Amino acid sequence: MVISGKELSARLKAEMAEQVSTFPARYGRVPHLAVVLVGDNPASVSYVTGKAKASAEVGIRNTTILRPADISEAELLDLIAGLNADAEVDGILVQLPLPKHIDEEKVIAAIDKSKDVDGFHPLNVAALWQKQSCTLPCTPKGIIKMLKAAGVEIAGKRAVVIGRSNIVGLPVSKLLLDENATVTIAHSRTRNLGEVTRGAEILVVAIGRPKFVTADMVADGAVVIDVGVNRDPETGKLCGDVDFAAIEPKASVITPVPGGVGPMTICCLMENTIECFLRRMGRK
Numbered sequence: 001m002v003i004s005g006k007e008l009s010a011r012l013k014a015e016m017a018e019q020v021s022t023f024p025a026r027y028g029r030v031p032h033l034a035v036v037l038v039g040d041n042p043a044s045v046s047y048v049t050g051k052a053k054a055s056a057e058v059g060i061r062n063t064t065i066l067r068p069a070d071i072s073e074a075e076l077l078d079l080i081a082g083l084n085a086d087a088e089v090d091g092i093l094v095q096l097p098l099p100k101h102i103d104e105e106k107v108i109a110a111i112d113k114s115k116d117v118d119g120f121h122p123l124n125v126a127a128l129w130q131k132q133s134c135t136l137p138c139t140p141k142g143i144i145k146m147l148k149a150a151g152v153e154i155a156g157k158r159a160v161v162i163g164r165s166n167i168v169g170l171p172v173s174k175l176l177l178d179e180n181a182t183v184t185i186a187h188s189r190t191r192n193l194g195e196v197t198r199g200a201e202i203l204v205v206a207i208g209r210p211k212f213v214t215a216d217m218v219a220d221g222a223v224v225i226d227v228g229v230n231r232d233p234e235t236g237k238l239c240g241d242v243d244f245a246a247i248e249p250k251a252s253v254i255t256p257v258p259g260g261v262g263p264m265t266i267c268c269l270m271e272n273t274i275e276c277f278l279r280r281m282g283r284k
Contacts, residue, residue: 039069142264
């Protein structure tokens with residue numbers, strides 16, 4: 001079975017739109033998401049455009065703030081301080097990556113934790129690992145939603161996550177652990193990787209290499225979640241980290257690229273923005 005993140009996210013966004021439509025009468029306004037884009041990286045521009053489109057679909061107010069690539073770190077931090085202080089802004093997202101002269105960690109830490117819709121703030125990360133209330137990072141949150149929507153039982157399953165990034169690999173491992181899976185984190189230095197992945201009943205791949213996972217690395221009936229977005233070196237088309245055509249016949253559940261995890265990431269960003277808004281309204 002192929003899980004369409006596009007279809008699932010459309011359903012969830014429609015539900016959120018219905019919820020948000022009640023907010024003006026109840027709270028006097030709708031949630032407000034401020035997105036900061038530094039420079040004109042084509043991929044970043046595309047992502048920011050997608051976030052603005054999703055905001056419009058859900059009924060969230062979206063403000064995209066464009067700044068040149070040569071903005072100083074101090075100027076960017078001043079901008080964030082202003083958004084933190086703005087009572088009408090509920091969520092702040094700084095599109096990554098940032099130019100090399102800007103310290104990304106410092107910028108992320110400067111965002112008010114209560115407005116951190118990406119779930120990247122150090123205090124939100126700490127809260128996740130301490131099982132405390134927090135804003136969950138969007139991609140890992142979306143992956144769990146996809147698994148549940150597909151009827152995949154996570155508890156007791158052997159899950160392998162390839163990739164150990166702060167954005168996907170580590171947090172999705174923690175969320176799978178919280179769902180009572182037995183989790184192994186694999187990476188570029190893992191020995192006999194194929195042996196490890198063949199033992200997975202749930203395989204999450206977030207390594208950033210086109211078609212890295214081949215059919216011989218996957219067990220029959222495995223659930224395969226492909227987080228990667230790459231260009232196929234042969235065709236130039238978008239592809240994931242797994243060889244979809246070869247693995248789809250043997251997987252019980254698999255996500256496509258494009259149209260899989262990506263739409264769910266943006267969907268969960270909308271959900272996080274609503275959650276930040278409701279917490280600020282004192283209703284959650």
